[in-house]
Amino acid sequence: MNDQLWHQFNAVLGSLTVTVGLWVLIGALPLPIVIAAGLGLAILLAWKCPSKGYIWAICTLLLGVESMAWPIMQMADLQKLGPEPPLEEMERIFTAVLFGLFSGVFWITFAYGIFKRTHGPLIPVTTAPTVPQTKNQKKKSKQNSR
DSSP, X not given: XXXXXXXXXXXXXXXXXXXXXHHHHHOXXXXXXXXXXXXXXXXXXXXXXXXXXXXXXXXXXXXXXXXHXXXXXXXXHHXXXXXXXXXXXXXHHHHHHHHHHHHHHHHHHHHHHHHHHHHOOSSOOOOOOOOOOOHXXXXXXXXXXX
C-alpha cells in the first residue's frame, strides 16, 4: 500500500471510531446523519492532517470529549425524573460519572501523548560535545575569566 492510501485508510478508520462513539453517546441518531458525520470527518482528517499520528491524536481527543460529555448528558436526563429520583437511576448516574470521567481523562491524555510524540520537541536541544579539561586548563580558564 502506498503512503497516501494508508493515510486515507487511517482517516476513515479514525472517523469510524469517532462516529461510533457519537452514535453511542447520542443513541438514536438517524442513519443519514451518522453517515454524513463519518464521511465529513474522514474527508477533513485526510485533507488537513499531515500524518497518521495527527489523525489519531485528533480522533482520541474527540473520543475523550465524547467520554466527558456522556456523564453530563446522563445528569441532564436525571432532571427529568423529578426531585427524588429512584436509587437505580442514581446508581446509573454514579457509574456514568465515574467511568465517563475516567475514560475521558484517559483518552485526552492519550491524545496529548500522541500529539507530543508526533510533534517532537518544541525547542530543539543542541549540545556541543565537551572535551574534559585537565587541572592546568581549568586554572588557565579561571585566570582568563577574571
